[in-house]
Amino acid sequence: MAGKKIATRESYGNALKELGEKYQDLVVLDADLAGATKTSTFQKAFPDRHIDCGIAEGNMMGIAAGIATTGKVPFASTFAMFAAGRAFEQIRNSIGYPHLNVKIGATHAGISVGEDGATHQCNEDIALMRVIPGMTVICPADDVEAKAAVEAAYLHDGPVYLRFGRLAVPVINDEESYHFEIGKGITLKEGKDVTLVATGLCVSEALEAALMLEKEGIDAEVINIHTIKPIDEELLVASAGKTGKVVTIEEHSVLGGLGGAVSEVLGTKCPVPTLRIGIEDTFGESGPAAELIKKYGIDAESICRKVKEFV
Amino acid sequence: MIGELMDPRKTFGKAVTEIAKENKDVVVFSADSGKSSGFGDFIDQFPERYFECGIMEQGAVGMAAGMATAGKIPVFCAIAPFVTCRPYEMVRNDMGYMKQNVKLVGRNCGITYSDLGVTHQSLDDFGLMRLIPGMTILAPQDPVEIEEACKAMIEYEGPVYMRIGNPKIPVLFERKPFVIGKGDIIQDGEDVTIITTGSCTKDVIEANEILKEAGIKAKIIGLPTVLPLDEDLIRDAAAETKKVVTVEEHYINGGMGSMVTELLSDMDGVTVKRLGIPNIYATTSSNYQELLAYYDLDAKGIAKSVKAYLGK
Amino acid sequence: MADKKRVANLKLQAAKCRQNVLRMVRAGGHGHVGGALSSLDIVTALYFDKMNVDPENPKMEDRDRFLLSAGHKCLAQYAVLAEKGFFDKEVLDTYGKLAAKIPGHPDMHKLPGVEANTGALGHGMSIANGMAMAGKLDGKDYKVYAITGDGELPEGSNWEAAVAAAKFGLDNLVVFVDNNGLQISGDVTKVMDMRPIDEKFKAFGWAVKYIDGNDMNQILDALDSIPEEKGKPTMILCDTVKAKGLSFGENKAGFHFWNATEELLDQAEKEMAELVSKLEKEKEELV
Structure with missing residues (x-):
């Protein structure tokens, strides 16, 4: 585990290539970003099943919808901002509403896009996709989980939004023993004082924060919610009931994303105090990814500090 | 008038x-x-x-x-x-x-x-x-x-x-200047806080008559501004009644109900019941009132949901 | 020139379909009749003459596909699907009712024969592209037909789709522009002038044909020569009459959406019934 870092977009490209061999009906679409989204890995292996739509994301989503009506399984890929943001209404109406079997592979999500800045940093894609009825929203934490998620998405019948990152992140799961199930959260560490609920790259940060907290005498439970919709209500309610305090951690706006989803569950079923850690309600900015993660307070140290104050 | x-x-x-x-x-x-x-x-x-x-x-x-x-x-x-x-x-x-x-x-x-x-x-x-x-x-x-x-x-x-x-x-209210970010207490009460916005307010006011008959005293907050939320007004009301209902012609997730839920999520023991359209693709009818009733967003439906939430 | 019997039959079918449109307006009290009636002759020709579809097996794998990018023209598609036997005509009487299978914009999961959920403008061409591309990928020879409206063309997404269709050589794709010249606010050329539509599509790499979209002869001639050019998507620019068949509503923007009065609806039903009997006679005389 120690040292090994892979960006989940790499995992996405690799998974597509592996699945492409297994499943002949899998096709991949991109909007001029194959090199960045890593669908180029698939493209090299299966050029006939890779369609570059050019810089025209709305059209790409429409094409994916059309292809899906014929029984193929399209993975439509671009940056999160241009998938969930630019093409929102096409996803809503052309994919979501008819419940078509399209998988949206959105890379470069969140603040860790880095230098490209606010127009490319999508801190609201989870919230956007979560509003669409019938959409499954998945945000994997590492390479192992990302690859498993891609296959699960392929096997799932219906639209799926997959959120991947640009930045290389630690591999925290063991490939041999790891099991992925859509909608099922994973308890990574048991604890009794507070529940840390994290998704995506914040899972490894939360684990590290839990170790720091332990030294301060705070016993934190850590839950990885890789599927934000449908969310694992049972696991959340059970853990919140046990610890009585919940902190959500995500590389996403504190509005409408994981924190929003968890608040909605607990606000109805188990009203315990909840702290939402994420990007506050501001646009992002240009800078090195690691520094931005610190600045916006979603690194292990910031998490540890905020949890201490909260508890 | x-x-x-x-x-x-x-x-x-x-x-x-x-x-x-x-x-x-x-x-x-x-x-x-x-x-x-x-x-x-x-x-x-x-x-x-x-x-x-x-x-x-x-x-x-x-x-x-x-x-x-x-x-x-x-x-x-x-x-x-x-x-x-x-x-x-x-x-x-x-x-x-x-x-x-x-x-x-x-x-x-x-x-x-x-x-x-x-x-x-x-x-x-x-x-x-x-x-x-x-x-x-x-x-x-x-x-x-x-x-x-x-x-x-x-x-x-x-x-x-x-x-x-x-x-x-x-027309529901007397004319007064619109202050962005300010909500109004339409009626005071202590059993439950009902927060409403936009077109739903008319139905909430009507629903209140049914609730009154059932002996429920609701604090009703009208929000002509959804963002920024009138946080103090909502927090104070939630602290008082502990039970909050939001009503909007919107999905129950993502909208005003979710915003209120997020706002109140750091308060202990406050539950929020979000009324609206469930997160499905809504059906159709040429009769808007019929559709509202179908999703329990008319006065009767709202009153029914509030009563159920309060266990009455 | 298309065979006379073939044309006579289609004209009769179209009139019957116009009756179906009126039946839905009768049920719901209103409807987007303008664009439905301007495009209805094209839809009729496609389903009754050209397309490989089976009402008994609407999901048949190799079927030709048809979709309305301008989803509000759905009364035309509902009318034709009903006439073709895709569903029971009594469904037409549920227009406007709660949870109807024929809502104000089409839903592929509610009604057999509908291929896409359109209604928001500027979606259909992209979806049609995808259907056509999958056909190419699998070496199938089905065709994809879509109708867009002249008022819809300012939507940028249409031009994304236009350039992509040419790039991917979709000669199995046919897009009709229902060029009725009117939209909700009035004259299309005053709202946003997209002319010359044919030259624009040509410049995007399409084969273009320009016809009278309410003339069955011309529609059939155009359909018989598809693909217009091998390797290119076909665009058929169809000059049409908004609200075609409503003697009091033709070429009037106010009939984009018609809140029907009893009196005018009675008149329309009467006129359409007369047209149907006339066309039935004409057809018999040819036999």
Whole structure:
């Protein structure tokens, strides 16, 4: 585990290539970003099943919808901002509403896009996709989980939004023993004082924060919610009931994303105090990814500090 | 006059046209949507300040933002999903990120386009617009409030999204200046806090009569501004009643109910029941009232849900 | 020139379909009749003459596909699907009712024969592209037909789709522009002038044909020569009459959406019934 870092977009490209061999009906679409989204890995292996739509994301989503009506399984890929943001209404109406079997592979999500800045940093894609009825929203934490998620998405019948990152992140799961199930959260560490609920790259940060907290005498439970919709209500309610305090951690706006989803569950079923850690309600900015993660307070140290104050 | 029924679109168009007589910076954008947004008189009186873009919402938002950089105050009104969902990223970047003084107005909101179906119904506009940092969201509750909201919206400098409906709605309140960000206590009570916005307020007030008969004393908060939320008012009420119900013509996730839930999530022991349309693609009917009743968003349905929530 | 019997039959079918449109308006009290009636002759020709579809097996794998990018023209598609036997005509009487299978914009999961959920403008061409591309990928010879409206063309997404269709050589794709010249606000060329539409599509790499979209002879001639050019998507620019067949509503923007009065609806039903009997006679005389 120690040292090994892979960006989940790499995992996405690799998974597509592996699945492409297994499943002949899998096709991949991109909007001029194959090199960045890593669908180029698939493209090299299966050029006939890779369609570059050019810089025209709305059209790409429409094409994916059309292809899906014929029984193929399209993975439509671009940056999160241009998938969930630019093409929102096409996803809503052309994919979501008819419940078509399209998988949206959105890379470069969140603040860790880095230098490209606010127009490319999508801190609201989870919230956007979560509003669409019938959409499954998945945000994997590492390479192992990302690859498993891609296959699960392929096997799932219906639209799926997959959120991947640009930045290389630690591999925290063991490939041999790891099991992925859509909608099922994973308890990574048991604890009794507070529940840390994290998704995506914040899972490894939360684990590290839990170790720091332990030294301060705070016993934190850590839950990885890789599927934000449908969310694992049972696991959340059970853990919140046990610890009585919940902190959500995500590389996403504190509005409408994981924190929003968890608040909605607990606000109805188990009203315990909840702290939402994420990007506050501001646009992002240009800078090195690691520094931005610190600045916006979603690194292990910031998490540890905020949890201490909260508890 | 309280109780008088007025058309929200005409009321809106007329109010903007009145303001435009004094304020020469006000310009209107249309995506084949001007007359149906109540701008008939505006077109006659100020043809040089009226910009017809055809069915081109993304372009209209971009152009409006560009014009705002030069000090104009563009008002762009069309069917709600076509000014929120379709050009989402343009609104985000050109209006939000660029902090431009554009007034976006979504009409025929919620399920008021009852039989035109999902593509024309707007049950996610709060959910989208509230994700844009710096955005203000208004949802006036009656025709007089629409008029006052127009004044406030144009006086305020910054991007605004306002949502209005389609069928005639009654005047509910005496005229008073619209203060962005302020909610009102429509009725005080201690058993439960009911928070309502936009078109739902009329039905909540009616539902209250049924609740009163059942001996339930509800504190009713009306929110003509959804963003920024009137946090103090909501927190104080929640601390008092512990039980909160939100009512909106919107999906139960993403909108005002979710915002209230997030706001109150750090309070111990406060539960929030969100009433609205479940997160499914809503069905259709040419009868709007029938559709509201189908989703328990009419007075009877709201009263039923509140009673069930309180175990009564 | 298309065979006379073939034309006579289609004209009769179209009139019957117009009756179906009126039946839905009768049920719901209103409807987007303008664009439905301007495009209805094209839809009729496609389903009754050209397309490989089976009402008994609407999901048949190799079927030709048809979709309306301008989803509000759905009364035309509902009318034709009903006449073709895709569903029971009594469904037409549920227009406007709660949870109807024929809502104000089409829903592929509610009604057999509908291929896409359109209604928001500027979606259909992209979806049609995808259907056509999958056909190419699998070496199938089905065709994809879509109707867009002249008022819809300012939507930028249409031009994304236009350039992509040419790039991918979709000669199995046919897009009709229902060029009725009117939209909700009035004259299309005044709202946003997209002319010359044919030259624009040509410049985007399409083969273009220009016809009278309410003339069955011309529609059939155009359909018989598809693909217009091998390797290119075909665009058929169809000059049409908004609200075609409503003697009091033709070429009037006010009939984009018609809140029907009893009196005018009675008149329309009467006129259409007369047209049907006339066309039935004409058809018999040819036999």
